[in-house]
Amino acid sequence: MNNNPWWKGGIIYQIYPRSYMDSNGDGIGDLPGITSKLDYIASLGVDAIWLSPFFKSPMKDFGYDVSDYCDVDPMFGTLDDFKALVARAHELGLKVMIDQVLSHTSDQHPWFTESRSNRTNPKADWYVWADPKPDGTAPNNWLSIFGGSSWQWDTQRQQYYLHNFLTSQPDLNFHNPEVFQANLDNMRFWLDLGVDGFRLDTVNLYYHSAGLQDNPPHPEGTPYINSVDASNPYVRQTHQYDLSQPENLNFLKAMRDLLNEYDDRSMVGEIGVDHTDPLQRMAEYTAGGDKLHMAYTFDLLSPEHSADYFRRVMTTFKANAGDAWPCWASSNHDVKRSATRWGEQEDPNQFPLVSMAMLMSLRGSVCLYQGEELGLPEADVPFEALQDPYGIEFWPEYTGRDGCRTPMVWNADQGAGFSEAKPWLPVDPRHLALSVETQEQQNDSMLHKMRQFIQWRQQQPALIKGDMELVEETGEAFIFTRQSDEQSLLVAINMTGTELTVPYSGAIKAVLTGHGFSGRYEHGAIVLPPYQALFAEV
Structure with missing residues (x-):
């Protein structure tokens, strides 16, 4: 069936590059490894792949701290490796979407090195700097998603800088037109290399309130933000001034104008930690045909999964949606896998398949996370093997994101066919029995059933665009x-x-x-x- 535009109702397969396939034996996945597995991905019947960050980075937050937006980190390969990946994907009929982490950079990005050097350099206003209060404390009460104040003192500038995540991830100042344009230029670089679209990280965090007002407390008795663990003090505030600002819409429109210069390109935005109803924000950001093509929230990334809950989510979205187009996901690299989060008390052989069928039958597009086609449960990663700074900070009440980031299991050997070396995260022994090789040999396996359902679904016009x-x-x-x-x-x-x-x-x-x-x-x-x-x- 001809599906035009491809993204509307499309199925996007998310790849976490560190954990997909290691081609050079260093224990870390890479771009050539991904390229070697594209035939497998195409066999599933999906429309596109989405690659989590592979840009140059000190890897304090595993690539979500970018130090060069226009190059590949040597850990993952080279620009030529990326070009080869895109070419092979296109040969197989797969579109290629890549992450764009625009709200912040690494503190090792040359922009930040220049910005922090003094208060008069050409990039002095490229980040969010503010003077302390008279008593030396932070400019306001804003909190970091990773714990503690979102302000860090810099001894060079004698000012605080804003960071919504790690202290090594300073926030860019989108109120500066040069920053606005620089991010568009970075996106154009990848569009010119042939990417078919972008997944936009924290798409509602680009702008902050220029007035730096204190956030009010979160009202008692109302639900905590569903994309942040309840043990995190971040949930105690209503984030009225540090995210989802009205100016954000102008940048979304500028990005849409940029993509409109190219044929058949698309954007999907991640909307999280919103103090209002995130479904309303998703509708606002995708309605009208002049902003994002689609967006996803954390509503289906929560532990709730009853029929009543799904009905409430769909009713709320429809009440606000208009012509907005959602992109639904039940797992990704930031949350516990749905086979465990939803299915821990259910039949592990049957529940994952029906939950995926539900997801792929909703109005909207779909993101499938690597391993969901195998029914992988959340991996058990012991504290001594943790890599995620978020999990290390909040252990044991919150164990972090490593459990959904462990290596893809290609066979049942000790290294799971992922690497000849010790993997950067341990393989959960329970995953080995669910490997691709094992399931390919079982006619009634989750993998075969997923492949059958996806390929059937892709021929149903009502499920694609109805x-x-x-x-x-x-x-x-x-x-x-x-x-x-x-x-x-x-x-x-x-x-x-x-x-x-x-x-x-x-x-x-x-x-x-x-x-x-x-x-x-x-x-x-x-x-x-x-x-x-x-x-x-x-």
């Missing part, structure tokens, strides 16, 4: 319709271990097959065995 209407009063079953000009489908999902029977009075033309699920329609009712789904033309 509108969505919830069927209410369906209890633990999550039931909705998807309607396009070519097709109208009823989708019924049972993510529980109990058989569900739901009366349905609507007309059903035909129950579809070929997707691998065994839901039935009998005597005016939808019958869903445990962890099963039904797809029917209506």
Whole structure:
């Protein structure tokens, strides 16, 4: 089926380069390693890949602290390796999206080295600098997502600089037009190399309030921000002045104008830690056709996964969406894998598949995280092996992000086929039995079933681009319709271990097959065995 534009309803496969495939035996994944596995990714039937950062970096936050936006870190290879990756992906019909970490740089970026040298240099205002209060304390009460104040004293400038993450990740000052333009120029560099789009890290953190007002406390009795662990003091504030500022929209429009200069390019933004409803922000940032093409929030990256919760999320989004287009994800490199976060009490062989089918049946595009096609659970990483500074800081109440970042398991050997050397993070022994090689040899494996479902889904116009209407009063079953000009489908999902029977009075033309699920329609009712789904033309 011709899907134009490709991103609308597309499936994007996220790759964490450090952990995908090591080609040179140093224990760390790299770009040539990814290129060697592109045939496997294409066999899944996805539309695109998204590469987490591979730019030059001191790796204090594993690439999300960029020291050169326009080059590849030697750890991952060279620019020529990247060009070869893009060429091979395009040969296989895969689009290539790359991360852009624009809100902050590494403190080792030449821009910051110049900016901190004095208060009069050409880049003096490229970062967010502020004088201390008369008593020497920080300019305001803003907090870092990684713990403590978001202000760090710099002895060279005798001022504080802002950092929403690590102290080694100073925030850029987007109020400066030169910073605004420099980031667009960095994006143009990669567009000219042939990338098909961008995933934009922390897309609502580009601007801060120029007035540096204190944030108010988070109201008692209201939910904590769902993308930050509740043990983190960051959740105690309503982040009214340090993120999601109105000026952000101007930069999103400028990025869209840039991409419009090229054919068939796309952007997906990450919206997190918002003090308002993030679904409203997602709608605001993607509506109108002049900002982001699509965005995702942490609403499906939370522990909640009941049918009632999904209905609330979809109802809230629709109430605000207009023509906005979401991109849904249930796992990524920052959160506990959904097979554990949602499925810890469920059947590990059946639950991951039906949860992925649910995700890929929603109105919107989809990000699948490497290993989700295998049903990988969250890895157990002992404290002494932790690499994530976030996890080390908040251990043991919060164990960090390393458990979802462990190496991809290609075979059941000790090194998982990932590397001939000791991997940068340990392979969880439970993952070995779920390796690609093992599952390829099992006809009823999660991998085969995922491949079957994806390839079936990619032929259903209603699931690609159709509108969505919830069927209410369906209890633990999550039931909705998807309607396009070519097709109208009823989708019924049972993510529980109990058989569900739901009366349905609507007309059903035909129950579809070929997707691998065994839901039935009998005597005016939808019958869903445990962890099963039904797809029917209506």
